[in-house]
Amino acid sequence: VEAAVGHGSKLDVCVLQLLHMSVFSQSFSPCGRYLAAGNNYGEIALFSLSAALSPDATVQSQKPVLTFTAHEGPVFTLISSDCHLLSAGNGEISAWSWTELIKKVTVSLNTQQPGKQHDLIIPEINAMIINPRDNSLVVGGGDNNVHILDLEHGVFKSVLQGHSDYIHCVSVREREADILSGSEDGAVRIWDSRMDQSVHCIEVYKYESCARPQYGKWISCVTTDSDWMLCGGGPSLSLWHLRSLSPTSIFPLTGCQRQAAFHQDMILAVGDGPFVSHCLLGGEVKAQIPCTPQSLNTLQLNTNSTEHRVLTAGGSSDHIEVFTNLSYRAFSLSF
Amino acid sequence: MSPSLFNFIDAKDKFTVRNRKNTEKKTTLDQALRGVLGDQIQKTSCDDYLSLIYLSIDAVTEGICSATTPFVLLGDVLDCLPLDQCDKIFSFVEENVSTWKSNSFYTAGKNYLLRMCNDLLRRLSKSQNTVFCGRIQLFLARLFPLSEKSGLNLQSQFNLDNITVFNKNEQESTLGQKHTEEKEDGMEVEEGEMGEDDSNFTFSSIPIDYNLYRKFWTLQDYFRNPVQCYEKFSWMTFLKYSDETLAVFKSYKLDDMQASKRKLEELRASGGEHVYFAKFLTSEKLMDLQLSDSNFRRHILLQYLILFQYLKGQVKFKSSSCVLNDDQTVWIEETTKLVYQLLREIPPDGDKFATMVEHILNTEDNWNGWKNEGCPSFVKERYSYDKPKRPTRKRQAPEDFLGKGPDRKIFMGNDELTRLWNLNQDNMEACKSDSREFMPSLDEFFAEAIEQADPANMVEDEYKVVRNPNYGWRALRLLSRRSPHFFQPTNQKFKSLADYLDSMVSKLAKELPDIPSEEIKTGEEDDDDNGDNLLKDSNDSPSMQSKMVTNNQMDEIAAKLGAEWKALASHLEMKAAELREIETDSEDVDMQAKLLLVAWQDREGAQATVDSLVNALNAAGFSQIADSLNEA
Numbered sequence: 001v002e003a004a005v006g007h008g009s010k011l012d013v014c015v016l017q018l019l020h021m022s023v024f025s026q027s028f029s030p031c032g033r034y035l036a037a038g039n040n041y042g043e044i045a046l047f048s049l050s051a052a053l054s055p056d057a058t059v060q061s062q063k064p065v066l067t068f069t070a071h072e073g074p075v076f077t078l079i080s081s082d083c084h085l086l087s088a089g090n091g092e093i094s095a096w097s098w099t100e101l102i103k104k105v106t107v108s109l110n111t112q113q114p115g116k117q118h119d120l121i122i123p124e125i126n127a128m129i130i131n132p133r134d135n136s137l138v139v140g141g142g143d144n145n146v147h148i149l150d151l152e153h154g155v156f157k158s159v160l161q162g163h164s165d166y167i168h169c170v171s172v173r174e175r176e177a178d179i180l181s182g183s184e185d186g187a188v189r190i191w192d193s194r195m196d197q198s199v200h201c202i203e204v205y206k207y208e209s210c211a212r213p214q215y216g217k218w219i220s221c222v223t224t225d226s227d228w229m230l231c232g233g234g235p236s237l238s239l240w241h242l243r244s245l246s247p248t249s250i251f252p253l254t255g256c257q258r259q260a261a262f263h264q265d266m267i268l269a270v271g272d273g274p275f276v277s278h279c280l281l282g283g284e285v286k287a288q289i290p291c292t293p294q295s296l297n298t299l300q301l302n303t304n305s306t307e308h309r310v311l312t313a314g315g316s317s318d319h320i321e322v323f324t325n326l327s328y329r330a331f332s333l334s335f
Numbered sequence: 336m337s338p339s340l341f342n343f344i345d346a347k348d349k350f351t352v353r354n355r356k357n358t359e360k361k362t363t364l365d366q367a368l369r370g371v372l373g374d375q376i377q378k379t380s381c382d383d384y385l386s387l388i389y390l391s392i393d394a395v396t397e398g399i400c401s402a403t404t405p406f407v408l409l410g411d412v413l414d415c416l417p418l419d420q421c422d423k424i425f426s427f428v429e430e431n432v433s434t435w436k437s438n439s440f441y442t443a444g445k446n447y448l449l450r451m452c453n454d455l456l457r458r459l460s461k462s463q464n465t466v467f468c469g470r471i472q473l474f475l476a477r478l479f480p481l482s483e484k485s486g487l488n489l490q491s492q493f494n495l496d497n498i499t500v501f502n503k504n505e506q507e508s509t510l511g512q513k514h515t516e517e518k519e520d521g522m523e524v525e526e527g528e529m530g531e532d533d534s535n536f537t538f539s540s541i542p543i544d545y546n547l548y549r550k551f552w553t554l555q556d557y558f559r560n561p562v563q564c565y566e567k568f569s570w571m572t573f574l575k576y577s578d579e580t581l582a583v584f585k586s587y588k589l590d591d592m593q594a595s596k597r598k599l600e601e602l603r604a605s606g607g608e609h610v611y612f613a614k615f616l617t618s619e620k621l622m623d624l625q626l627s628d629s630n631f632r633r634h635i636l637l638q639y640l641i642l643f644q645y646l647k648g649q650v651k652f653k654s655s656s657c658v659l660n661d662d663q664t665v666w667i668e669e670t671t672k673l674v675y676q677l678l679r680e681i682p683p684d685g686d687k688f689a690t691m692v693e694h695i696l697n698t699e700d701n702w703n704g705w706k707n708e709g710c711p712s713f714v715k716e717r718y719s720y721d722k723p724k725r726p727t728r729k730r731q732a733p734e735d736f737l738g739k740g741p742d743r744k745i746f747m748g749n750d751e752l753t754r755l756w757n758l759n760q761d762n763m764e765a766c767k768s769d770s771r772e773f774m775p776s777l778d779e780f781f782a783e784a785i786e787q788a789d790p791a792n793m794v795e796d797e798y799k800v801v802r803n804p805n806y807g808w809r810a811l812r813l814l815s816r817r818s819p820h821f822f823q824p825t826n827q828k829f830k831s832l833a834d835y836l837d838s839m840v841s842k843l844a845k846e847l848p849d850i851p852s853e854e855i856k857t858g859e860e861d862d863d864d865n866g867d868n869l870l871k872d873s874n875d876s877p878s879m880q881s882k883m884v885t886n887n888q889m890d891e892i893a894a895k896l897g898a899e900w901k902a903l904a905s906h907l908e909m910k911a912a913e914l915r916e917i918e919t920d921s922e923d924v925d926m927q928a929k930l931l932l933v934a935w936q937d938r939e940g941a942q943a944t945v946d947s948l949v950n951a952l953n954a955a956g957f958s959q960i961a962d963s964l965n966e967a
């Protein structure tokens with residue numbers, strides 16, 4: 001959002017833009033001192049965590065140090081590799097160098113498009129994840145397929161086909177080199193990345209304990225801890241044991257959960273509702289920490305730095321909530 | 336106490352024998368004792384000092400030493416000894432509190448004791464010698480009476496020196512490598528502070544919420560000096576910071592019951608002493624840990640409650656400008672509720688704790704009120720026995736009660752009863768009085784019916800009053816009491832009460848002289864005529880029929896009846912009770928007979944005709960008397 005200086009109409013437009021802003025994605029820099037956040041206007045903002053967390057932080061420290069337009073459409077997903085920030089939204093994947101970004105140079109290094117280049121309809125990209133085993137990028141999007149991009153060479157290696165509807169989220173199982181994808185068709189597919197084949201297909205909505213037909217069958221979040229998997233969306237957020245492919249705990253959270261994460265012996269989940277839910281592995285909801293945005297889309301824990309080890313959550317607001325202590329909201333960064 | 340090698344009695348005798356004034360002798364002994372103690376210090380053990388002091392106490396009791404000496408000696412001892420030995424001496428002081436409170440010692444010694452205890456308290460550290468400090472305080476509480484003003488914070492002053500220091504800017508931050516000179520500058524952070532100048536010890540730094548940190552510890556300044564809250568600007572700051580802090584407490588719920596229970600058990604098992612911190616540890620690194628600690632939260636929330644109690648309460652020494660406005664009062668009310676709710680949520684035993692706190696604060700209100708009244712003594716005064724006696728009221732003489740007074744009224748104690756009693760004392764008599772005679776006479780009652788029966792009036796049957804069942808019933812009753820026609824046997828069969836009454840009415844119409852009526856034609860005239868004829872047969876002159884029996888006639892009959900009056904009585908339908916009454920009333924049979932006739936006349940009233948008497952006489956078998964009556 002351009003700095004609002006001067007004209008009243010411009011100010012109003014800016015204010016309106018802020019009002020309608022949603023944050024879809026976040027990623028921490030490899031050094032852990034910066035946070036990149038992508039919104040629905042196609043902008044990426046860079047926040048300095050060290051400034052915001054310092055003892056003499058001011059309101060200005062909670063504003064981005066850099067904002068630039070990365071894509072034409074919303075930035076649905078952001079992911080950081082060792083030195084690059086990868087962003088994707090309306091069908092293009094752009095790569096940015098972190099060091100350059102920190103220097104406020106916003107030139108994208110590379111832009112890719114999965115699938116056939118000459119397609120008229122460019123499907124959006126909803127989720128990306130880096131598979132550290134073979135340094136590849138797993139991409140899932142609107143064309144119902146999972147594409148794998150080799151980061152070394154910058155070319156697409158393979159396409160995993162199987163879903164019948166667009167893909168919401170992807171995750172990797174590091175030990176087994178499996179890829180998990182959750183889709184609008186209600187299935188979670190487990191792919192063997194070496195064989196490029198779907199090994200399992202879990203149709204979550206078919207399990208009575210999880211199913212919530214009033215919300216639908218779509219899977220909006222998938223995350224895995226090698227032996228365990230969390231998935232949720234239309235059906236309730238549930239913890240699955242991957243060896244037996246059966247649900248172990250169901251979390252009684254109202255609304256659909258859009259992102260979930262394992263943290264120590266707890267599960268953090270965000271979705272509908274202005275709070276971050278803390279759940280225990282057994283299935284009970286331990287706490288719901290209130291936040292400002294009415295619903296949250298993304299949740300990230302900064303594991304790259306201990307000094308700035310914060311939890312950030314963004315959603316249907318121009319504010320990104322920062323938690324220094326998981327149990328209460330400390331302050332907000334804002335676009 | 337060590338066995339006395341010192342022969343006290345002898346010594347005392349020798350002492351008092353000398354020819355000097357007692358006071359001078361006393362001061363000599365005082366000085367001697369002090370001197371001995373001075374020599375003994377550091378050379379002998381505690382027990383010896385104690386025995387010397389015991390000696391001085393006995394001396395005071397005997398009167399050979401001034402009362403202040405034991406206290407002076409104690410003071411000297413405590414001043415010269417290190418703290419660990421002071422403990423022992425102090426135990427001695429505690430044990431003898433009853434001695435100190437006794438009359439001979441109290442006035443002389445209380446100030447010395449107070450000074451001594453205060454000196455000790457100043458020497459001791461509140462966090463390291465907590466128990467000893469407590470013992471001293473308890474001793475003082477036992478020594479002085481409840482309303483001793485030296486123990487009170489009369490003017491409700493605050494300890495303004497109790498400043499909580501925290502890192503206000505980066506220079507003082509302990510995150511850097513700053514060293515000891517910082518500490519001396521006045522960071523009064525006590526033991527437990529992480530060794531930031533210990534370079535060997537590395538620990539991962541964690542992100543710190545400075546915003547909350549600063550706001551949180553700033554609140555302590557308001558708790559230190561509550562009077563600030565009355566100023567508008569400081570109040571706004573206080574409000575803002577409090578709201579934020581309490582919001583954090585609210586969202587950060589302590590519900591880890593498992594962990595805290597385990598911790599408690601560990602503590603109990605290890606037998607560790609409860610640590611008491613006199614001042615808060617305010618390092619920012621501890622903030623997270625402090626927030627997750629139940630006891631810490633309880634401290635802060637309790638501080639809020641105490642502050643609110645002060646702000647709301649009436650304290651005599653508050654200046655008149657210290658008044659809360661409406662907004663402030665409302666905010667305080669809401670926040671108090673929130674604070675209690677938060678207290679209840681803190682495990683373990685949150686509910687119990689909250690109730691306890693509420694109770695204690697209520698008690699504090701009482702103490703505050705007591706102070707406002709100038710600390711009145713709690714000793715109840717005894718009643719003095721020589722209170723002047725109230726003059727007793729002269730009671731009314733009994734005669735007045737019983738109707739012998741000037742009013743001749745009998746007082747029943749109640750106005751209504753008195754009125755009723757004085758109307759008529761005898762209930763039975765009152766019932767018999769004429770005014771209670773409610774039975775109407777025949778002519779009164781039947782006047783209307785007779786008039787209706789008159790064909791000239793042309794009253795239709797259905798409107799006749801005899802058709803009214805109520806009227807009919809009453810008519811029957813009246814007839815049974817007053818009219819002989821009621822008892823006359825008749826062969827007529829009456830279809831209804833109304834018909835019967837019609838016939839009765841016609842009979843009565845003939846009899847009752849007042850009501851002018853023509854001959855009423857009835858279908859039952861034959862019977863009536865028969866009846867009349869029967870009567871006529873027994874009566875020579877019809878005019879005699881309705882004649883009343885006169886007194887003379889009654890006298891004559893009575894004389895003739897004599898003792899046989901009882902036979903007539905049954906025919907006159909006299910009750911047995913009445914007969915008995917007649918018998919008791921008079922011995923003379925003639926009189927009795929007269930009484931019988933009189934009674935009969937009374938009862939019959941208008942029906943006491945010669946006719947009926949003659950019938951009765953005939954029925955009884957006194958036909959001669961009947962005849963004579965007829966002739967008369």
